[in-house]
Amino acid sequence: MGPLRVLGCDFSSRPSARKPITLALGNVLCDGRVALQELRCFESLQAWSEWLALPADPAWVGGFDLPFGLPRELVQQLGWPTDWGPCMDHYAGLTRERIRELFKAFCAARPAGGKFAHRATDGPAGASPSMKWVNPPVAYMLHAGLPLLRAAGVHLPGLQPSGDGDARRVALEAYPGMLARALIGRRSYKSDDRARQTPGRRDARAELLSLLEQGRCPLGLGLHLDASQRGHLLDDASGDRLDAVLCMLQAAWAARRHAAGDPRYGLPVDMDPLEGWIVTADPS
Numbered sequence: 001m002g003p004l005r006v007l008g009c010d011f012s013s014r015p016s017a018r019k020p021i022t023l024a025l026g027n028v029l030c031d032g033r034v035a036l037q038e039l040r041c042f043e044s045l046q047a048w049s050e051w052l053a054l055p056a057d058p059a060w061v062g063g064f065d066l067p068f069g070l071p072r073e074l075v076q077q078l079g080w081p082t083d084w085g086p087c088m089d090h091y092a093g094l095t096r097e098r099i100r101e102l103f104k105a106f107c108a109a110r111p112a113g114g115k116f117a118h119r120a121t122d123g124p125a126g127a128s129p130s131m132k133w134v135n136p137p138v139a140y141m142l143h144a145g146l147p148l149l150r151a152a153g154v155h156l157p158g159l160q161p162s163g164d165g166d167a168r169r170v171a172l173e174a175y176p177g178m179l180a181r182a183l184i185g186r187r188s189y190k191s192d193d194r195a196r197q198t199p200g201r202r203d204a205r206a207e208l209l210s211l212l213e214q215g216r217c218p219l220g221l222g223l224h225l226d227a228s229q230r231g232h233l234l235d236d237a238s239g240d241r242l243d244a245v246l247c248m249l250q251a252a253w254a255a256r257r258h259a260a261g262d263p264r265y266g267l268p269v270d271m272d273p274l275e276g277w278i279v280t281a282d283p284s
Contacts, residue, residue: 004028004255005060008174008247010240013066013137013144019192021048024244025060026252033215034252035224039232039241045148052152056168061258061265063174063251064149065243066141067130068159069276071117074106074131084159084274092147096140100133120272125178125281158267159276172254172265172279176246179280182218183211190239197237205234205242212249219253219280250280 010022020041027035042048069084070091081087091099107115116129133139149156155165157172180189189204191197209230215222223245225233233242257266271277 003030004252004259005056005058006034006248006251006255007060007062008176008244008249008251009062009064009066010176010243010247011064011066011141011145013140015043015045015048017043019238019240021045022240022244023051024241024248026248028221028252028255029224031222032220032256033222033224034249036229036245036248039229039244045144049148049152052149052154052169056166059168059170061170061172061251061255062154063172063247063249063254063279064145065174065176065247066145067119067138067276068142068146068156068173069119069272069274070130070142071119072272072274074103074117075274077106077117078102082274084276087274088146088150091143094143096133096143099139099143103131103133103139106131119275120283121275121277121281124283125175125278126181127175127178127278157263157265158271159273162263170258170265172251172267173276174247174250175278175281176243176250178278179217179219179246179250180208183216184208190237190242192238194237201237202234205239208242209233212245217249219249221249221252221256223249254279 006026006028008024012019012021015021020043023040026037029035075082075087080090116131118129122129128138130142131139149171153166154169154171155167184204184207187204189201189208212223254265267277268283
């Protein structure tokens with residue numbers, strides 16, 4: 001198997017110079033290592049969407065850290081379309097204020113301890129519910145990012161028919177926290193708050209990188225970095241660059257599955273086509 005082009009995206013629903021959207025681009029080598037080629041930053045949604053729409057040469061598979069769907073329970077209770085495409089069209093047409101209003105009312109009517117509806121993938125991935133609008137505001141990430149992925153014409157396996165979208169640009173939902181926990185448990189390795197950017201978090205990033213470079217990744221992959229790249233990842237106390245690399249590794253796992261004959265890029269055959277699925281999350 002020759003090199004496969006992969007990318008990982010740490011997404012921000014309101015990117016800026018201080019908190020850009022970060023892409024990690026690399027190649028899956030024949031020996032199962034993933035070589036990081038470059039890191040790119042986008043300070044606006046427009047710049048990111050324009051890059052996504054570029055013709056892919058070579059073809060790529062990407063892991064994107066934003067939800068690709070909403071919980072079926074939520075969608076049904078709100079009376080929204082239960083087919084993914086029309087549901088996402090409806091969602092994209094709402095304002096953030098209206099989303100917050102609807103989701104807050106939904107949660108207010110539910111008992112303590114069960115305020116949010118969850119997707120089937122949330123439990124296996126350890127992910128926040130995609131309807132959550134604060135800490136982290138993943139509902140707004142879905143609202144900002146997914147319409148741009150769709151407008152760019154990428155292919156979204158498991159959510160679109162196999163012939164829809166550009167098969168040379170494949171986008172999968174990823175979640176870097178899932179892979180980080182598999183490597184270093186629940187140790188915190190990042191913070192956007194300068195006061196919390198501690199030596200302990202830097203040490204955690206160093207351990208994460210060491211394990212990945214040693215090939216001790218549960219995805220059966222190793223990470224290849226040069227000294228400069230390692231320094232950039234270690235010095236980024238926000239963890240955005242490292243999160244993009246973790247998403248890239250999840251995309252690499254999916255790309256290898258596809259190259260081996262899996263048309264679904266490792267997504268479960270019985271995944272809910274309304275909710276979507278976080279790639280590499282174990283459905284069993």
